[in-house]
Amino acid sequence: MRVCLASTSPARLMLLRQAGVEPETRAPRVDEEAVIAETETAQARTLSPEEHVLLLARRKAADVAETLAAEGFDGLVVGGDSMFELDGEILGKPYTPEAARARWQSMRGRTGVLHSGHSVFLVGPDGMLTEAHAVAAASVSFAADVTDAEIDAYVATKEPLLVAGAFTVDSLGGAFIERVEGDPSTVVGMSLSMLRRLVRELGVEWTALWNRTGAATP
Numbered sequence: 001m002r003v004c005l006a007s008t009s010p011a012r013l014m015l016l017r018q019a020g021v022e023p024e025t026r027a028p029r030v031d032e033e034a035v036i037a038e039t040e041t042a043q044a045r046t047l048s049p050e051e052h053v054l055l056l057a058r059r060k061a062a063d064v065a066e067t068l069a070a071e072g073f074d075g076l077v078v079g080g081d082s083m084f085e086l087d088g089e090i091l092g093k094p095y096t097p098e099a100a101r102a103r104w105q106s107m108r109g110r111t112g113v114l115h116s117g118h119s120v121f122l123v124g125p126d127g128m129l130t131e132a133h134a135v136a137a138a139s140v141s142f143a144a145d146v147t148d149a150e151i152d153a154y155v156a157t158k159e160p161l162l163v164a165g166a167f168t169v170d171s172l173g174g175a176f177i178e179r180v181e182g183d184p185s186t187v188v189g190m191s192l193s194m195l196r197r198l199v200r201e202l203g204v205e206w207t208a209l210w211n212r213t214g215a216a217t218p
Contacts, residue, residue: 001208002075006064011163011170011189012080019192020210026068028060028079035059049085050135053117056081058133061119069127076199076209077121080190084140084165086112094166097155103166104151108176109144113137114165116186118194122202132201136191138182140169146176 005013005023016023039055040046047055061079068077084091086107094100119133160166160173167173169180169187183191196206 001204002073003209003211004064004068004073004075004077006061006077006079009080009189011168014170015185015188015190015192016078017212020212022212023078026064028063030056030059030063032056032081049083049090049113049115050117050137052090053081053083053115054119054133054135055117057117057119058131061121061131062129065121065123065129065131069123069129072125072127073123074125075123076202076204077123078190078195079119079121081117082114082164082189084112084114084167086110086165091165093162093164095161097158097161100155100160100166101151104146104154104160104176105148107142107165107167108146108151109142111139111141111179112165113139114187116189116191116194118190118198120195120198120202122204130202132198134194134198136183136186136194138180138184138186138191140165140167140177140187141179141181142167143176143178150176 003021003023005025006028008027057079061077065077094103116136122130154172157172159168159171169177180187183193185192199206
C-alpha cells in the first residue's frame, strides 16, 4: 500500500524507514502559527499541549490528503506534530543559538513531557477520506551534570535549533538524556506503536506497509 508522509521532518522519515516503510513525502501547506492563533481566538482560550499538537497534525495530514485525493492517490497519508512541555511551559523550536543555549541551561537536571500528535488518513480510490488520530506522550529526563561547555558544543552543531524542545534522543543530544518513559519513538517524532494502532483502526494491517528492502512481506 502506498504511504505518504505529510512532513519534511528527517526524523519522521527515518523512523518510518527503520520500521520498513519507504514513504512518499509531501510538504503540507499549513501556517502553523496562524492556525493556532485563529483557533485560540475563536475559542477564547489557550489550547493545551495535547490539543495543540493534534490540531496541527490533523491540519497538515488533511491538507496533503485532500491534494493527493484530487490526484488519484490511493493509500495512507501520515501527519504529525510535536512540542515539549516543561513545568507547564510550552517549548517549541528555539531557532537561534542564544535561545537553544538558554533552553538547555534551564532543562538540565529536570524532566519534561514530549507531546506528539498523530493523524492518519486513508485515501480511497474514489477519493473518499477516512481519518484516525491520537496523541502520544513520553517523559524525558535530562542529566543534571551537563556543563556549559557541553551545551555550547551541542548548540554549535546546530542540531537543537530546529527541533521541538531543542533536543534529540536519537542523535547528538541523546548522550545528555538520562531516561525516557514511554514509547521512545514518540520523542524522535512519532510513536510507531500509536501509528500501528491508527492504521489498524482504518482497516489496514501495519505489515501491509512494509516495502523496504529486507523487510518481511505478508
